[in-house]
Amino acid sequence: MSKYRRMFNLMVVALLAATALVAGTSAATAAPAGATGVWSCNVPANSTYTGARHTTSCGFSPYEYNVTAPATGLWACIVLSGWTYTGARQGSNCNPASITWEYNLLAPSNGVWACYPPTGWTYTAFRPTISCGTGYPYEYQLLKL
Structure with a gap:
């Protein structure tokens, strides 16, 4: 060889x-x-x-x-499909190299207020909020489609 x-x-x-x-x-x-x-x-x-x-x-x-x-009330880095959230905050928990968002998770149910209606849901009312993070000035009262 x-x-x-x-x-x-x-x-x-x-x-x-x-x-x-x-x-x-x-x-x-x-x-x-x-x-x-x-x-x-x-x-x-x-x-x-x-x-x-x-x-x-x-x-x-x-x-x-x-x-x-995922669990309701958990501050998490990813909002899964079918879930929503009730608050957002910035921090370094989700990425140690930069400031990113984390979300207070919510399993949707009729009548609760959330930062957006997930797929398969709509809303019956909305109101202004400062809890949902930049670009999300409203929260929505959820209703299952």
Whole structure:
């Protein structure tokens, strides 16, 4: 085997080992669906997160997330489809590198006031508010379609 061929094979093996190491690190800290109260390299579907922090253990992602199930009254970084919120505030909980929004989650029900009607809902009244964040000057009394 030529010297160049051996060098090429060695580089391929090193690249595959590095790829496996990065993939193995991410997979080891990935949260299972429905996980609550765990730090994870990703946020599974139907989950939200309440904080993020810098890490070197998530492969190419610089952050890991404090994953939790959505709940009414929870201050969270993501508003899931089918949910709404009653307040918004800015802070560094959701992204340690910048100021971002977090939301006080609400499972919608008839007659409650929320910052917007989620898909499948409408509203019967609206009123001015300062609770919903920049660009959302009203809150809405919800009604299921």
